């Protein structure tokens with residue numbers, strides 16, 4: 001039997017749930033910390049010796065010197081972002097990055113033309129996805145089309161890499177020309193030379209990661225996988241086509257990290273006490289907000305419920321700066337996330353913020369089920385893209401709000417109304433809330449040891 005020592009942290013809604021904080025805590029005693037899916041569309045902030053490290057690609061576990069951090073084959077890697085992060089981490093005094101960061105040779109590379117294509121595809125769509133324009137979709141599309149460039153390709157002789165880029169960009173260049181984007185037509189010689197040099201710079205990082213992982217499992221060392229994006233953004237299980245191009249659910253995360261499923265120990269689903277979404281697509285509990293059709297905040301208007309949540313929760317994208325759409329906690333989605341990802345425990349962040357929202361609005365709501373096609377249901381219906389019907393939330397309302405200050409270290413210390421909120425979420429989702437985020441600092445987290 002295989003040792004079971006893998007902990008996976010996944011987003012339970014549409015991303016930005018605050019996975020970084022719990023990932024950092026789990027990584028404290030881990031040997032391997034792995035990033036498995038997505039690319040520089042993700043973003044989280046890790047604290048190292050009171051310095052903030054905003055990371056998009058390097059696993060946050062790098063802050064702990066005992067870890068080896070892996071970028072798995074399921075990731076799409078923007079090397080310019082990676083170089084910036086490595087330089088920044090070195091400047092902050094993080095030790096031994098060169099020996100502690102490993103990149104799978106099978107990881108696909110996001111090249112500049114993928115970002116140009118991302119922008120073009122979005123601009124041509126009737127209903128844009130609202131992507132982060134980081135080239136994520138086009139990189140995965142090239143991977144599926146078997147014309148992707150992988151990290152091992154960067155170690156080939158320069159002329160072979162140039163030839164691969166020529167093959168990969170034949171159709172893309174036609175597309176650029178047809179759309180009057182001559183400035184984006186790829187100069188394969190130049191790009192090949194540049195990325196060959198990048199390969200030379202990164203050669204000590206690029207490796208076969210599988211033996212490393214297998215030995216860790218054999219030696220019963222803890223492995224933590226930092227999930228990126230979230231359940232409703234999954235290519236197979238999310239709100240297709242308003243999704244990302246990877247598989248953030250647990251099975252996709254295992255695959256993207258090159259991990260055997262038998263070694264999985266615990267799945268922690270992360271959510272916020274209210275919900276948010278960036279980009280387009282359904283959001284049943286969304287609240288009205290003053291945002292124009294380009295996604296920008298309309299200034300000098302009376303704040304609506306969505307504006308109040310956004311401002312109290314500082315809900316602006318870390319990667320793009322876009323204001324996020326905000327709404328109440330949605331438990332039916334948690335039920336569906338549990339069906340797909342087998343979530344063992346929930347980490348519920350921003351319970352303090354929800355209390356402040358309640359104080360400002362005079363109430364707090366939780367969606368515990370939906371009315372859909374005349375029936376009460378407790379999961380997220382799959383056919384809403386066909387029916388065009390958004391399920392109608394059924395709410396439980398709590399009157400008032402609460403204050404959680406830094407003296408709240410145990411579940412028992414929480415205000416009664418906040419505990420009531422947690423109990424409603426547990427009952428409606430069927431997932432025990434083991435971790436509760438009570439503030440922005442890394443130790444503003446209640447861990448319920450009895451669960």
Ligand code: IMP
Pocket residue numbers: 014015016041042043129130131132133134135136137228229233242243244245278279280
């Ligand atoms: P893409 O991943 O850039 O292709 O964007 C596809 C959709 O996923 C868009 O709605 C993005 O806003 C959303 N998305 C991608 N990454 C994240 C994330 O880390 N947090 C929240 N939303 C994300």
